[in-house]
Amino acid sequence: MSQPATMFEKIWRRHVVVDRQDGYTLLYVDRHILHDGSFFAFERLKQVGQKVRRPERSFGTPDHYVPTDTRNVAAISDDRQRLLVTSMARHGAETGVTVFDVGDRRQGIVHVMGPEQGITLPGLTMVCGDSHTSTHGALGALAFGIGSSEVTHVLATQSLWQRKPKSMRITVDGQLGFGITGKDVILAIIAKMGAAGAVGHVIEYAGSAIRALSMEGRLTVCNMSIEGGAKAGMIAPDDTTYEYVRGRQFAPKGAAWDAALNQWRSLPSDDGATFDRELSLAGADIAPMVTWGTSPEDAAPITARIPEPSSAPDIAKREGIERALAYQGLTPGTPIDGIKIDRVFIGSCTNSRIEDLREAAKVVKGRKAAVPSWVVPGSGIIKEQAEAEGLDRIFEDAGIEWRHAGCSMCIGVNGETGKPGERIASTSNRNFVGRQGRGVRTHLVSPAMAAAAAVTGTFTDVRKLLPN
Amino acid sequence: MQPFTTWKAVAVPLGMPNIDTDQIIPGRYLGVTREQQKEGMFRDMRCNEDGSPKPDFIMNKPAYNGAGVVVAERNFGCGSSREQAVTVMLDNGYRVFIAPSFGDIFANNCYQNGCVPAVLPEARVNELLRFLLELPGAEISVDLASQTVTGPDGKTDSFAIDSFRKDCLLKGQDDISLTLSYDKDIAAFESRQKAEVAWL
Numbered sequence: 001m002s003q004p005a006t007m008f009e010k011i012w013r014r015h016v017v018v019d020r021q022d023g024y025t026l027l028y029v030d031r032h033i034l035h036d037g038s039f040f041a042f043e044r045l046k047q048v049g050q051k052v053r054r055p056e057r058s059f060g061t062p063d064h065y066v067p068t069d070t071r072n073v074a075a076i077s078d079d080r081q082r083l084l085v086t087s088m089a090r091h092g093a094e095t096g097v098t099v100f101d102v103g104d105r106r107q108g109i110v111h112v113m114g115p116e117q118g119i120t121l122p123g124l125t126m127v128c129g130d131s132h133t134s135t136h137g138a139l140g141a142l143a144f145g146i147g148s149s150e151v152t153h154v155l156a157t158q159s160l161w162q163r164k165p166k167s168m169r170i171t172v173d174g175q176l177g178f179g180i181t182g183k184d185v186i187l188a189i190i191a192k193m194g195a196a197g198a199v200g201h202v203i204e205y206a207g208s209a210i211r212a213l214s215m216e217g218r219l220t221v222c223n224m225s226i227e228g229g230a231k232a233g234m235i236a237p238d239d240t241t242y243e244y245v246r247g248r249q250f251a252p253k254g255a256a257w258d259a260a261l262n263q264w265r266s267l268p269s270d271d272g273a274t275f276d277r278e279l280s281l282a283g284a285d286i287a288p289m290v291t292w293g294t295s296p297e298d299a300a301p302i303t304a305r306i307p308e309p310s311s312a313p314d315i316a317k318r319e320g321i322e323r324a325l326a327y328q329g330l331t332p333g334t335p336i337d338g339i340k341i342d343r344v345f346i347g348s349c350t351n352s353r354i355e356d357l358r359e360a361a362k363v364v365k366g367r368k369a370a371v372p373s374w375v376v377p378g379s380g381i382i383k384e385q386a387e388a389e390g391l392d393r394i395f396e397d398a399g400i401e402w403r404h405a406g407c408s409m410c411i412g413v414n415g416e417t418g419k420p421g422e423r424i425a426s427t428s429n430r431n432f433v434g435r436q437g438r439g440v441r442t443h444l445v446s447p448a449m450a451a452a453a454a455v456t457g458t459f460t461d462v463r464k465l466l467p468n
Numbered sequence: 469m470q471p472f473t474t475w476k477a478v479a480v481p482l483g484m485p486n487i488d489t490d491q492i493i494p495g496r497y498l499g500v501t502r503e504q505q506k507e508g509m510f511r512d513m514r515c516n517e518d519g520s521p522k523p524d525f526i527m528n529k530p531a532y533n534g535a536g537v538v539v540a541e542r543n544f545g546c547g548s549s550r551e552q553a554v555t556v557m558l559d560n561g562y563r564v565f566i567a568p569s570f571g572d573i574f575a576n577n578c579y580q581n582g583c584v585p586a587v588l589p590e591a592r593v594n595e596l597l598r599f600l601l602e603l604p605g606a607e608i609s610v611d612l613a614s615q616t617v618t619g620p621d622g623k624t625d626s627f628a629i630d631s632f633r634k635d636c637l638l639k640g641q642d643d644i645s646l647t648l649s650y651d652k653d654i655a656a657f658e659s660r661q662k663a664e665v666a667w668l
């Protein structure tokens with residue numbers, strides 16, 4: 001018998017092209033996904049005189065720069081923005097890379113599109129020029145974000161130079177409480193380990209609470225691995241995964257499906273496999289979470305108060321809290337439940353999938369939005385499905401804007417930003433200073449908590465609003 | 469890529485942890501040309517909304533003029549994979565970053581652009597941060613071949629760097645040209661995979 005191996009180790013080993021003496025590995029990339037920000041990498045490829053080595057391994061969709069109020073790309077007034085959005089299709093046509101352009105129902109946020117199309121599969125190596133590529137690990141793939149030069153490298157060589165990262169297992173056991181979602185789980189994890197807690201590591205999420213999550217919940221958890229500093233996050237594939245993948249456009253079919261499934265079943269970490277680090281949380285202890293500061297690690301339960309800088313263990317931490325609270329315009333000791341907000345954004349690759357929209361709609365149903373609120377579905381397909389279920393009516397009846405697919409206010413590079421000083425309850429993944437626009441105060445929450453904030457105009461414990 | 473051998477420059481202390489790449493270059497500078505992005509460096513920390521400099525921000529203090537090294541607390545360059553965070557620093561004269569830890573992608577992006585992310589122990593970084601505040605305009609030098617950082621106090625520390633990355637930096641070699649010399653291995657991998665994973 002060979003040594004018990006982790007899932008990460010198994011996938012890594014299967015993708016080694018060359019192992020160099022100096023500890024570097026040329027790792028093969030099974031599937032590569034691209035977005036409109038990959039413009040620069042395509043241009044660079046031309047500059048260095050290279051072709052796309054395996055165009056059938058790459059898939060692109062514009063997301064960052066697309067407007068979400070219209071599908072009329074020609075109407076984008078900013079020349080540069082229009083160039084970025086339209087170049088995706090042009091680069092696809094030039095190189096043979098498959099592109100789901102604006103107007104195609106499959107267009108959407110790149111990390112929503114990949115799993116939805118069956119491009120993301122268990123056991124694959126995947127990269128994308130975007131840090132939230134960790135999302136795809138939810139299906140049992142090894143997926144991580146890279147920079148633009150590395151995107152060019154992957155286009156040219158279908159491989160990447162890597163030093164093997166360390167491994168870490170985060171176990172969440174027990175049952176999640178009523179109203180608790182994948183978003184609350186990952187925010188609780190990051191609050192515990194810190195924004196640099198997993199630097200240099202690939203995380204495997206395990207435990208009964210993780211197993212019980214739907215595919216959507218798992219995607220949310222893995223999405224924010226990068227917010228804990230991790231290179232990637234993964235969850236072992238199981239029946240939930242296979243049910244999700246089956247029948248999707250780029251997933252194997254027929255006899256190939258059986259062969260794939262057979263291989264996938266051998267992926268989970270072996271009993272007795274060891275990890276470089278372990279961390280565990282009790283699922284039952286997790287409450288709906290809200291971030292109060294300007295790093296995803298600044299997260300607290302809705303039942304908590306804004307922290308007192310004086311309670312910090314050292315001066316550096318105290319100054320950090322003071323700086324964050326000054327930017328966020330918050331007073332130490334204020335109960336989080338009840339803090340007034342100005343705006344709500346439900347969307348992003350963290351929380352724009354059908355289940356997220358259902359959870360938000362459940363809270364909104366029969367109520368009215370107290371502040372301007374947007375729902376931005378993750379893809380055209382999700383938009384259609386939500387409309388078929390009548391979710392769009394629930395949002396619109398409440399006065400919430402129902403928009404087209406894209407990254408939108410998660411990053412605002414398409415011009416959809418908040419105003420300086422606005423406090424936004426957002427289902428996205430980054431509460432960095434200025435992330436949603438200069439001077440905007442972002443608070444990360446789950447879709448249900450965002451919906452609760454929308455209908456009350458304050459942070460509100462969603463458990464008080466949900467039908468039991 | 470410009471080879472990296474040695475570097476000596478004024479160092480700016482950024483005494484904060486978790487400085488994310490959204491701070492280094494805000495999102496609105498991502499879609500523009502490399503020339504246009506130059507003014508985006510630490511834009512919202514550096515400038516008021518009308519573009520006038522914030523005198524209190526350390527990079528704006530005259531003593532740090534012409535700086536070429538950043539010293540920061542843990543997790544510098546975390547967050548978004550935007551390579552512009554490195555290129556905007558490079559275009560503004562910086563080639564060395566010193567911190568107790570870095571965002572993984574930021575560090576990789578440094579290697580792709582001839583910059584050095586040097587990890588030093590937290591205690592030493594704190595010491596350097598103090599020195600640089602007390603002696604504004606002090607210089608730090610880096611010698612890649614010997615993998616050392618020499619502070620304004622004359623004390624030299626070594627830092628770890630993978631020999632692969634070090635080699636590429638010293639030669640100014642970019643990854644693509646190197647990888648193309650492994651073309652046979654990639655092709656062999658692909659035919660092996662085709663046989664083993666027919667469904668892909």
Ligand code: SF4
Binds near residue numbers: 349
């Ligand atoms: S939704 Fe936000 S985090 Fe996700 S890919 Fe788009 S910009 Fe990045």
